[in-house]
Amino acid sequence: MADSTVIPTGRGRSHGGRPRSEQARQAVLEAVDDLLVDVGYAAMTMKGIAERAGVGRQTVYRWWTTKAEILLEACVEDIQEELVVVPRSNPAEDLLAYLTSLTEFLTRSPAGIAYRALVGEAQHDTVVRDLVQRADLLALSATEVLDRVRPKTPGMPETPLATAQLAGPVLSQILTSAEPLSPAHLKHHVTDLLTAWRH
Amino acid sequence: MADSTVIPTGRGRSHGGRPRSEQARQAVLEAVDDLLVDVGYAAMTMKGIAERAGVGRQTVYRWWTTKAEILLEACVEDIQEELVVVPRSNPAEDLLAYLTSLTEFLTRSPAGIAYRALVGEAQHDTVVRDLVQRADLLALSATEVLDRVRPKTPGMPETPLATAQLAGPVLSQILTSAEPLSPAHLKHHVTDLLTAWRH
Amino acid sequence: MADSTVIPTGRGRSHGGRPRSEQARQAVLEAVDDLLVDVGYAAMTMKGIAERAGVGRQTVYRWWTTKAEILLEACVEDIQEELVVVPRSNPAEDLLAYLTSLTEFLTRSPAGIAYRALVGEAQHDTVVRDLVQRADLLALSATEVLDRVRPKTPGMPETPLATAQLAGPVLSQILTSAEPLSPAHLKHHVTDLLTAWRH
Amino acid sequence: MADSTVIPTGRGRSHGGRPRSEQARQAVLEAVDDLLVDVGYAAMTMKGIAERAGVGRQTVYRWWTTKAEILLEACVEDIQEELVVVPRSNPAEDLLAYLTSLTEFLTRSPAGIAYRALVGEAQHDTVVRDLVQRADLLALSATEVLDRVRPKTPGMPETPLATAQLAGPVLSQILTSAEPLSPAHLKHHVTDLLTAWRH
DNA sequence: ATTTAACCGAGACGGTACGTCTTGTCTTATA
DNA sequence: TATAAGACAAGACGTACCGTCTCGGTTAAAT
Numbered sequence: 001m002a003d004s005t006v007i008p009t010g011r012g013r014s015h016g017g018r019p020r021s022e023q024a025r026q027a028v029l030e031a032v033d034d035l036l037v038d039v040g041y042a043a044m045t046m047k048g049i050a051e052r053a054g055v056g057r058q059t060v061y062r063w064w065t066t067k068a069e070i071l072l073e074a075c076v077e078d079i080q081e082e083l084v085v086v087p088r089s090n091p092a093e094d095l096l097a098y099l100t101s102l103t104e105f106l107t108r109s110p111a112g113i114a115y116r117a118l119v120g121e122a123q124h125d126t127v128v129r130d131l132v133q134r135a136d137l138l139a140l141s142a143t144e145v146l147d148r149v150r151p152k153t154p155g156m157p158e159t160p161l162a163t164a165q166l167a168g169p170v171l172s173q174i175l176t177s178a179e180p181l182s183p184a185h186l187k188h189h190v191t192d193l194l195t196a197w198r199h
Numbered sequence: 200m201a202d203s204t205v206i207p208t209g210r211g212r213s214h215g216g217r218p219r220s221e222q223a224r225q226a227v228l229e230a231v232d233d234l235l236v237d238v239g240y241a242a243m244t245m246k247g248i249a250e251r252a253g254v255g256r257q258t259v260y261r262w263w264t265t266k267a268e269i270l271l272e273a274c275v276e277d278i279q280e281e282l283v284v285v286p287r288s289n290p291a292e293d294l295l296a297y298l299t300s301l302t303e304f305l306t307r308s309p310a311g312i313a314y315r316a317l318v319g320e321a322q323h324d325t326v327v328r329d330l331v332q333r334a335d336l337l338a339l340s341a342t343e344v345l346d347r348v349r350p351k352t353p354g355m356p357e358t359p360l361a362t363a364q365l366a367g368p369v370l371s372q373i374l375t376s377a378e379p380l381s382p383a384h385l386k387h388h389v390t391d392l393l394t395a396w397r398h
Numbered sequence: 399m400a401d402s403t404v405i406p407t408g409r410g411r412s413h414g415g416r417p418r419s420e421q422a423r424q425a426v427l428e429a430v431d432d433l434l435v436d437v438g439y440a441a442m443t444m445k446g447i448a449e450r451a452g453v454g455r456q457t458v459y460r461w462w463t464t465k466a467e468i469l470l471e472a473c474v475e476d477i478q479e480e481l482v483v484v485p486r487s488n489p490a491e492d493l494l495a496y497l498t499s500l501t502e503f504l505t506r507s508p509a510g511i512a513y514r515a516l517v518g519e520a521q522h523d524t525v526v527r528d529l530v531q532r533a534d535l536l537a538l539s540a541t542e543v544l545d546r547v548r549p550k551t552p553g554m555p556e557t558p559l560a561t562a563q564l565a566g567p568v569l570s571q572i573l574t575s576a577e578p579l580s581p582a583h584l585k586h587h588v589t590d591l592l593t594a595w596r597h
Numbered sequence: 598m599a600d601s602t603v604i605p606t607g608r609g610r611s612h613g614g615r616p617r618s619e620q621a622r623q624a625v626l627e628a629v630d631d632l633l634v635d636v637g638y639a640a641m642t643m644k645g646i647a648e649r650a651g652v653g654r655q656t657v658y659r660w661w662t663t664k665a666e667i668l669l670e671a672c673v674e675d676i677q678e679e680l681v682v683v684p685r686s687n688p689a690e691d692l693l694a695y696l697t698s699l700t701e702f703l704t705r706s707p708a709g710i711a712y713r714a715l716v717g718e719a720q721h722d723t724v725v726r727d728l729v730q731r732a733d734l735l736a737l738s739a740t741e742v743l744d745r746v747r748p749k750t751p752g753m754p755e756t757p758l759a760t761a762q763l764a765g766p767v768l769s770q771i772l773t774s775a776e777p778l779s780p781a782h783l784k785h786h787v788t789d790l791l792t793a794w795r796h
Numbered sequence: 797a798t799t800t801a802a803c804c805g806a807g808a809c810g811g812t813a814c815g816t817c818t819t820g821t822c823t824t825a826t827a
Numbered sequence: 828t829a830t831a832a833g834a835c836a837a838g839a840c841g842t843a844c845c846g847t848c849t850c851g852g853t854t855a856a857a858t
Binding site: 439565568571591595597 | 639717757767773
């Protein structure tokens with residue numbers, strides 16, 4: 001799935017013609033990251049992206065149709081690296097490390113901020129909604145942690161609900177409030193989860 | 200607090216002059232609701248709102264500065280009515296009724312769709328972010344339910360975290376996926392919460 | 399006829415709304431004259447006109463659809479003034495004065511250069527062709543002279559042909575060559591015309 | 598002179614390499630003729646020409662710099678054939694036949710329409726102006742006729758003026774009006790010319 | 797009863813981003 | 828080396844919306 005977005009060089013490639021410039025692609029992806037930090041999602045425009053990247057406007061439109069699409073491509077590579085959590089010795093530490101890492105990602109990392117912008121845009125735009133769902137960025141990282149913890153928690157529900165129970169409170173707090181859940185809250189939350197899942 | 204947004208007729212009112220037209224205000228609020236359903240948030244413009252309401256553009260700009268602000272005012276009145284849950288005989292039913300009602304609100308009600316649009320816009324626009332936080336629409340309804348349940352759940356954490364644990368999974372699922380949590384999931388989630396909160 | 403183009407303030411004016419800015423209109427007409435001299439017709443763009451006039455792009459498009467249309471409006475007022483020839487004592491002098499004035503107009507006057515540009519564009523663009531024909535700028539001035547001369551030239555053909563015979567050689571020479579007909583040629587031409595028209 | 602444009606295969610041709618494709622050249626010249634009729638001069642683009650000809654864009658730019666240049670080359674060969682008038686028994690018939698042929702050429706023949714487009718473009722573009730003047734397409738054909746008539750018209754002025762007097766009214770009428778001079782007008786014009794030229 | 801002041805609708809104003817188009821250059825693979 | 832294909836940077840195209848302004852008219856409270 002990811003391939004179709006990650007490797008856009010595809011496209012027929014029958015013969016002849018100048019090949020796509022990897023340099024231009026990288027310049028656009030970097031420009032998008034920079035602009036998101038500098039001016040924010042709302043003030044980011046296709047025109048501005050092209051200019052910041054030193055690239056023709058048509059070149060941007062040739063490969064992407066919206067700024068959300070560019071943002072997704074720019075974000076999708078980073079997210080896996082940044083959200084990988086090294087296994088811990090026990091479930092409580094494992095889950096807490098994940099939630100801490102998730103909070104950090106969503107509030108500090110450029111990729112995380114991009115992810116929030118995408119989720120925001122998804123509420124307005126059906127196309128973006130589909131893109132975000134298909135990429136399903138959080139589920140991948142959460143699944144990994146949950147699979148490690150599952151053997152020791154016989155009451156854990158199936159993955160979709162467990163993911164929602166684990167990450168939902170953290171994510172929705174960040175999306176609707178100024179402040180994320182505190183480390184103490186995170187710890188309490190993990191304890192409650194394990195209490196429930198062990199029964 | 201809500202008053203400051205609901206009664207905008209204030210504004211100095213030193214003396215003389217034609218009073219604000221309540222008719223124009225209502226026309227704008229209704230136009231915004233209609234347009235959100237008809238064309239979606241992204242395609243909704245200040246110009247379009249004025250035209251749909253049969254109102255001069257200056258009249259819109261005189262009282263609101265962004266479409267988010269109008270939407271908030273249109274939404275804030277409905278939300279309390281729609282999310283009120285009649286008390287049930289036991290905690291499990293009380294919580295389940297609330298989550299069911301919340302799911303319904305966020306996926307069906309025009310006011311709920313407006314709320315999602317506002318949360319979405321808040322990720323792009325700091326001003327909207329503040330508006331949404333200040334209104335704190337969900338907390339009000341959740342607090343009521345939690346207060347009813349609290350006497351029977353000694354382990355329930357303080358309200359902010361409990362609200363996140365209760366509504367977070369439901370909300371974040373709706374914001375990031377096509378499908379909300381199923382009734383069965385909601386039931387399972389309530390059971391888990393009560394298991395944790397009773398210990 | 400000319401009124402419809404000369405008084406563009408018309409347009410219904412049924413009620414309400416900010417009235418058209420005469421200042422903006424004048425700024426555009428002057429900008430077009432300037433640009434025609436500075437950069438030439440081909441390099442003149444709607445964007446450039448708006449910028450030179452210090453006017454929004456939409457303001458230009460609101461009142462004119464092509465640069466030719468603007469040019470015509472800018473030209474149509476000047477042309478009558480510049481091509482009026484004071485009556486002379488005899489036909490030969492009358493005609494020669496007109497042709498001299500015409501040559502001067504077409505090779506020196508900004509309005510004359512604009513007229514040539516319009517005739518040029520008329521070869522490519524049917525809409526411009528109609529505009530130019532309808533305005534019929536040269537015929538008006540030629541008719542005046544011909545009417546003065548006619549009483550003394552019984553053999554003069556009807557006005558359309560006489561106009562072509564009088565001005566055609568001068569105009570086509572200027573349109574297809576670097577150099578206009580010389581004063582000596584003009585004199586010779588007038589003599590030939592009168593010879594023919596007196597028989 | 599014509600050679601430099603007609604035989605563009607020249608270009609040094611010092612040593613090896615793939616020779617110019619005569620097939621590509623013909624395809625371009627035909628595409629230009631087709632497009633002029635189909636979409637008109639203004640809507641004709643270098644890109645469109647290349648695509649219609651089934652030719653690479655670089656190939657077009659390699660051999661011509663503007664569409665006017667291509668048009669001139671496409672036009673220059675035809676014009677001589679189409680404007681040749683077989684000698685008639687008397688000056689009046691000779692001149693009338695020429696003017697009739699000229700009218701037909703300018704209003705019907707693709708090459709004539711191309712010529713009008715070139716004259717039109719010459720008003721905007723100095724380079725085209727020079728090209729058209731240098732080719733001097735009409736003078737060649739007019740000179741031929743005038744030379745036949747001259748022995749019988751002692752008062753005919755030198756060729757440039759005589760050409761202007763003969764063809765100018767016809768040409769300028771076509772360039773500035775919807776309708777060319779009528780056959781009756783042409784006949785009248787010839788009579789007038791001969792009246793003047795015989796004195 | 798008149799004046800004053802803020803409201804109302806309409807719509808033109810100077811801007812700016814949109815997404816598309818053409819320009820002339822370049823880079824590739826093929827002939 | 829010339830070719831067809833097609834990506835590239837640049838920038839004009841005409842449209843839409845932005846937020847402001849100007850108009851003539853309306854509606855009340857303060858003169």
